[in-house]
Amino acid sequence: MIIRARQVVTMDGPPIENGAVAIEGNRIVAVGPVLDLGEQVLLPGLINAHCHLDYSMMRHAIARPKQFTAWVQRINALKRSLDSADYLAAIRRGFADLQKWGTTSVCNIEAFPELMTRLGPSPVRTWWFYEMIDIRHRITTDDVVAGALSFFQHRANSLDSFGLSPHAPYTASLNLYQLANACASSFTMPLTTHVAESTEEFDMFRHAGGVLYDFMTSLQRPMRDCGATTPFGHLWSTGAIDSQWLLVHMNTLLEEDFQLLAELPRGAGPHVVHCPGSHRYFSHPPFPARRLHELGVNLCLGTDSLASTDSLSLFEEMRMLGAVEPWLRPEELLRMVTVNPARALRRRGQLGKIAPGALADLIAVPAPGSLGGVYEDIVNHDDPVSWMMIDGQICA
Ligand SMILES: [Zn+2]
Numbered sequence: 001m002i003i004r005a006r007q008v009v010t011m012d013g014p015p016i017e018n019g020a021v022a023i024e025g026n027r028i029v030a031v032g033p034v035l036d037l038g039e040q041v042l043l044p045g046l047i048n049a050h051c052h053l054d055y056s057m058m059r060h061a062i063a064r065p066k067q068f069t070a071w072v073q074r075i076n077a078l079k080r081s082l083d084s085a086d087y088l089a090a091i092r093r094g095f096a097d098l099q100k101w102g103t104t105s106v107c108n109i110e111a112f113p114e115l116m117t118r119l120g121p122s123p124v125r126t127w128w129f130y131e132m133i134d135i136r137h138r139i140t141t142d143d144v145v146a147g148a149l150s151f152f153q154h155r156a157n158s159l160d161s162f163g164l165s166p167h168a169p170y171t172a173s174l175n176l177y178q179l180a181n182a183c184a185s186s187f188t189m190p191l192t193t194h195v196a197e198s199t200e201e202f203d204m205f206r207h208a209g210g211v212l213y214d215f216m217t218s219l220q221r222p223m224r225d226c227g228a229t230t231p232f233g234h235l236w237s238t239g240a241i242d243s244q245w246l247l248v249h250m251n252t253l254l255e256e257d258f259q260l261l262a263e264l265p266r267g268a269g270p271h272v273v274h275c276p277g278s279h280r281y282f283s284h285p286p287f288p289a290r291r292l293h294e295l296g297v298n299l300c301l302g303t304d305s306l307a308s309t310d311s312l313s314l315f316e317e318m319r320m321l322g323a324v325e326p327w328l329r330p331e332e333l334l335r336m337v338t339v340n341p342a343r344a345l346r347r348r349g350q351l352g353k354i355a356p357g358a359l360a361d362l363i364a365v366p367a368p369g370s371l372g373g374v375y376e377d378i379v380n381h382d383d384p385v386s387w388m389m390i391d392g393q394i395c396a
Pocket of ligand 1: 248
């Protein structure tokens with residue numbers, strides 16, 4: 001219980017104006033001033049489980065594509081036209097957008113680790129996932145090598161953490177996935193990858209055909225792993241990924257994939273990240289939310305990058321998923337941007353909830369209705385978030 005009074009005389013320091021005393025059992029556990037946020041809902045800061053801040057300047061830059069492969073080629077061309085100053089500006093813009101919409105933690109896939117040394121302290125809690133691709137080697141300059149090495153040493157402040165992200169089964173070899181597994185277990189880092197995103201990726205692995213297959217062949221990717229399995233089956237059955245991974249997309253799953261997941265003990269499955277806005281932009285096959293939910297998979301939401309969605313608002317992402325899957329209650333949607341991603345990042349109890357011992361990452365949004373409709377009111381919130389605390393510091 002917390003008892004508030006206009007003045008609190010503690011006899012343990014000066015009197016406190018507008019103070020409160022927190023009681024647990026028969027003991028006082030905290031005494032201090034009250035910050036009254038008034039007619040607001042106080043809730044945990046939101047966690048974006050998948051984002052590419054590098055591309056925050058590409059909002060509406062690429063028209064909705066007919067083919068996923070054409071989009072990949074288009075963004076690769078756009079990337080070549082930009083320099084490091086553009087990317088640094090993009091990352092800062094992305095951070096501002098995250099904060100605007102109440103996001104206090106983000107899983108960011110970083111394609112330019114060498115930029116890290118030139119970035120100031122992260123304004124929100126950030127997992128910097130080092131993007132790994134070995135289909136076509138980047139031309140490595142001394143700068144890139146030095147930057148990559150300093151990537152994991154660079155800890156601008158306590159809000160930075162690191163992870164590894166082999167890009168996708170069509171751009172990263174099984175060997176690279178194994179290397180990432182070994183490295184992550186030595187350094188206790190989370191792992192994430194894109195998998196089973198598009199029909200073209202599915203056709204490449206299942207049928208050894210289609211536009212992505214042709215494109216990858218033209219890049220001299222060895223294609224012997226194509227023509228039998230599914231993208232998920234390709235990674236899962238070879239042990240390249242396991243239950244600790246955050247698997248982003250998972251749109252094109254077959255019965256045999258669900259079977260692999262069903263063989264796991266309930267709740268021991270991998271973490272799956274769905275990006276509703278990006279999913280809609282690409283018109284991917286329907287995301288099997290219900291099936292994965294019934295299998296006990298830990299479902300999280302991400303925004304993906306501004307190159308394939310309109311904003312970095314997780315409120316918007318919750319609404320988009322809720323519109324397609326009306327059986328998902330607002331409370332469940334909110335879990336996908338709080339406790340579920342906290343669990344995926346192995347920060348259960350520390351992030352995504354307001355409880356003793358948790359980190360002070362909090363946001364407030366207006367409370368227009370009664371307590372009975374509070375989850376719905378949160379999901380429907382559609383304005384910039386006006387109050388935010390990260391790591392105990394008020395920042396908006
Ligand atoms: Zn992505």
